[in-house]
Amino acid sequence: MNAVVVGAGLTGLYELYRLREAGLSVQLFEAGGGVAGTWYWNRYPGCCFDSESEIYSYSFSDELLQEWSWKHHYSLQPDNERYYNYVCDRFDLWPHIRLNTEVVGADWDEATGEWTVRVGGGEQVQTRYLVLAVGILSAPARFIPAIPGAGETGSGAFQGEAYHTSNWPLEEVTVAGRKVAVIGSGSSGVQITPILAAQADQLTSFQRTPTYCAPLRNAPVSEATQQEWKSDYQGILDEAKANPRGYRYNPDPRKAMEVERGERWETYERLWQRPGFAKWMENFHDITSDPAASADYTEFVRGKIRERISSPAVAEKLVPKDHPFGAKRLPMESGYYEAFAQDNVALVDVKEDPIEAIEAGGVRTVSGFHEADLIVYATGFDSVTGGMTRIDIRGVGGQTLKEAWSEGPRGYLNLMTEGFPNMFTAVPRAFCNYPRCAELVAEWVADCIYAMEARGARSIVPTVEAEDAWQARIEALAQGLIFEKADSWFNGGNIPGKKRTFMLFPGSLPQYREAITEAAAADYDGFVVA
Ligand code: NAP
Numbered sequence: 001m002n003a004v005v006v007g008a009g010l011t012g013l014y015e016l017y018r019l020r021e022a023g024l025s026v027q028l029f030e031a032g033g034g035v036a037g038t039w040y041w042n043r044y045p046g047c048c049f050d051s052e053s054e055i056y057s058y059s060f061s062d063e064l065l066q067e068w069s070w071k072h073h074y075s076l077q078p079d080n081e082r083y084y085n086y087v088c089d090r091f092d093l094w095p096h097i098r099l100n101t102e103v104v105g106a107d108w109d110e111a112t113g114e115w116t117v118r119v120g121g122g123e124q125v126q127t128r129y130l131v132l133a134v135g136i137l138s139a140p141a142r143f144i145p146a147i148p149g150a151g152e153t154g155s156g157a158f159q160g161e162a163y164h165t166s167n168w169p170l171e172e173v174t175v176a177g178r179k180v181a182v183i184g185s186g187s188s189g190v191q192i193t194p195i196l197a198a199q200a201d202q203l204t205s206f207q208r209t210p211t212y213c214a215p216l217r218n219a220p221v222s223e224a225t226q227q228e229w230k231s232d233y234q235g236i237l238d239e240a241k242a243n244p245r246g247y248r249y250n251p252d253p254r255k256a257m258e259v260e261r262g263e264r265w266e267t268y269e270r271l272w273q274r275p276g277f278a279k280w281m282e283n284f285h286d287i288t289s290d291p292a293a294s295a296d297y298t299e300f301v302r303g304k305i306r307e308r309i310s311s312p313a314v315a316e317k318l319v320p321k322d323h324p325f326g327a328k329r330l331p332m333e334s335g336y337y338e339a340f341a342q343d344n345v346a347l348v349d350v351k352e353d354p355i356e357a358i359e360a361g362g363v364r365t366v367s368g369f370h371e372a373d374l375i376v377y378a379t380g381f382d383s384v385t386g387g388m389t390r391i392d393i394r395g396v397g398g399q400t401l402k403e404a405w406s407e408g409p410r411g412y413l414n415l416m417t418e419g420f421p422n423m424f425t426a427v428p429r430a431f432c433n434y435p436r437c438a439e440l441v442a443e444w445v446a447d448c449i450y451a452m453e454a455r456g457a458r459s460i461v462p463t464v465e466a467e468d469a470w471q472a473r474i475e476a477l478a479q480g481l482i483f484e485k486a487d488s489w490f491n492g493g494n495i496p497g498k499k500r501t502f503m504l505f506p507g508s509l510p511q512y513r514e515a516i517t518e519a520a521a522a523d524y525d526g527f528v529v530a
Helices: 010-021 062-067 077-090 187-197 223-233 233-242 261-272 291-306 312-318 434-454 462-478 509-521
Strands: 001-007 026-029 103-107 114-119 124-127 129-132 161-164 177-182 201-207 347-348 355-359 362-365 367-373 375-376 392-394 461-462 526-528
Touching: 001 010, 001 124, 010 026, 010 434, 026 462, 062 077, 062 233, 114 129, 129 434, 177 187, 177 362, 187 201, 187 375, 201 362, 233 509, 261 291, 291 312, 312 347, 367 375, 434 509, 461 462
Parallel strands: 001 026, 001 129, 103 392, 161 375, 177 201, 177 375, 201 347
Antiparallel strands: 103 114, 114 124, 355 362, 362 367, 461 526
16 A cells, blocks of 8 residues: 555545545545544534635635535535535545544554554554544544543433534434533534524533634525636635635734724724624734734624623623633634523533533532533544544654654644654644645645655655754744633643643744745755655
8 A cells, every 4th residue: 555544534535636646556544434524523513614615615626616516605514524525426535435444553664664554443554654634623532521420422420412512423413302511612612502502491501711702694605606706716716825824814904003993993893794704814914913902802802792692790701801812713603692692591600610520410510500411512622633642653663653742743844753754744734724724735745755656765754853943933933922822722721731832833824835845845855765
């Protein structure tokens, strides 16, 4: 086998396509029962894109761009799952995909220059290249807090049904007439809460840290818009590829505080009425970097939250106070705040009233007991590293990836790690609209494999010096960014005991593209090719 790809999400499927097109023998293993990665696993009610559908599309095939029609401006999970299935049909990828097959380990053999990949059930596969396309927020690395009794259905003290949002069952979950507990209020919790609240007998939201949430303003795509996109799809995608964050939003070049208050707040309001991330990314460019601008916009957003909640006491619990706007990833919502006006919805602030235990019949907090038939863990992920370190990967000298990354993810270009030859950490980590980096990464990896095959190389691995310089660059770029002001999956602060370090490439998408392209063009500068 030339290559094994792990994961059938958007990076893995495209990687498979590129390698197969080059005539290489390639096998993709996927732990789930279907393709689509995050859009397979996160099938909870309300799940949808928060990037615009047209810029989430694969760009590699004009035919695909013409054939596929997104139904919503922020496409819903069932359609997203259908899209990746359509891609597998359209490009005949199925013969190379094994579903329900978990990769549990991989061992590097210095003598043969190959990886032995171990899959569940005991089977072993030899491969020259190992491509870990497991995603930054990988469902198998989902996080369930260490609350006594906590666990998914059948694994904790709870006698009812309990699901993590990223491990939502294929079968419909009954919500009507039930008492539901939702733990967590990041993007997933904020999306699922109003949908469940509309059906449940009672919904209790257990919130630790409120986040600034903004209205998504989703809508169906009209036929006219569909045709407009299709008349220049590559133009739209080129614009996103050239954009610092992979979107089609351009920040206002003015400094916020140099604009007179009336005009400034009118600008905030106009952007707030727009769909998607416009209110963040099309705002004044210094809205998260200048302290006065940050404080001003944060106050505006707090006002927008308060005006949607009738009870001042509830509003004060939902308004973030301990971090500024933009310090955590912005959850996009549809009716989240309004849900708290419903008689059947309650909010528990677990900083005031901590969860003591999950018990057979519900959730016990210090002040009382909250009966539940269904518990939803919207509690996030061991981001970036978790999806890879949970696999027992043993590189040169038997060193595990988990050991190598005990102080955070190391590597060169975020793509390869010293001590792990021919292994690609193909987990897109530019801080941008995900597919725009996913395609870039899949192409870089495929091009590297073609180049190594063409020159008859046995192995490629980065040097320690290149890794150190790359790490220093990431740390320098991350210095002073607003993300330092909150714990989140961006910096590992969401997982108790995890080393706090910025998990993504903090520069722009074009900077990242330039860095990885230059290294390849300079005959794989920073790598040892043997
Ligand atoms: P998350 O943002 O990490 O949120 C996890 C939530 O669980 C937080 O509210 C956290 O509170 C809470 N939590 C963790 N441990 C807890 C405990 N012991 N007790 C009570 N609460 C606890 O995870 P997520 O919502 O799944 O989102 C992760 C990322 O996935 C997003 O940032 C986004 O990038 C992506 N996503 C995207 C979409 C989309 O619209 N496309 C939808 C969902 C997710 P603290 O804040 O206090 O830690």
